[in-house]
Amino acid sequence: MRILVINGPNLNLLGTREPEIYGSDTLEDISVRCRQRAEAHGHEVDFKQSNHEGVIVEWIQQAIGSVDAIVINAAAYTHTSVAIHDALRAYEGYKLELHISNPHLREPFRHVSYVSPAVDAVVAGLGVDAYVHAIEAICSLPMGE
Template identity: 60%
Template sequence: MTARILILNGPNLNLLGLREPEIYGADTLADIEARCVERAERRGLALEFRQSNHEGALVDWIHAARGSVEAIILNAGAYTHTSVAILDALRAFDGKVIELHLTNTHRREAFRHHSYVSLRADGVIMGFGAPGYLMALDAAAEMTAAGA
């Protein structure tokens, strides 16, 4: 069985490479997506990669993932710290959930230390920059293959 993985990106991640590169790095979201697609193909995974600045779109995509993907990798951006709606949608998803952040949010402003997503996540990857996406993809592949 081919594992199906959904990578969702929240607000402002469309500006990667432009917005605060000293914090988020020089890679664009398109650069990251290309590397993820390549890794997924090598691992025999079916991958969807999406981004929205709108909370409702993220909620809708999580709902649509029910029964159609085995794992969601979510970089919810600022919604990580504010969205009960995303948490509730994730709680209705029966697959694996990996929370992902480019930066170590615990080394940043205090309001970034709390994560609603973590209340549902099976694992969290943060602080590794763009390579964290590949780490999350590899983790999702292992988690779904093992049926863990």
């Protein structure tokens, strides 16, 4: 199984940006842990980050027919991007939305997610460990066998 992990804007600053909210692990640290967990199940992870909405849309489009599952932390685009919503709707594989903090418990402008109605599952507020837990959950799905 191929799992694509997509990270949106500002997540390249992870580890330095507001560590009291997002923790001190860097995105590279998390990508290593995700790959190791997937490999333990015989699966592979492609871990990406972009600050550009169109790039993320293209990654989702390219995943159609070639990737079995997407984990997406669209970060700020979660709350604004109809384009990412539409791309996810077009992607027929398994889709999981992830957030390090819990957007519903933060500022009101983060309470609406255009991603949530377009995905199968949502994980939020469980810190950076959530990435590894999400990989584990996807590897444990019936389709992962």
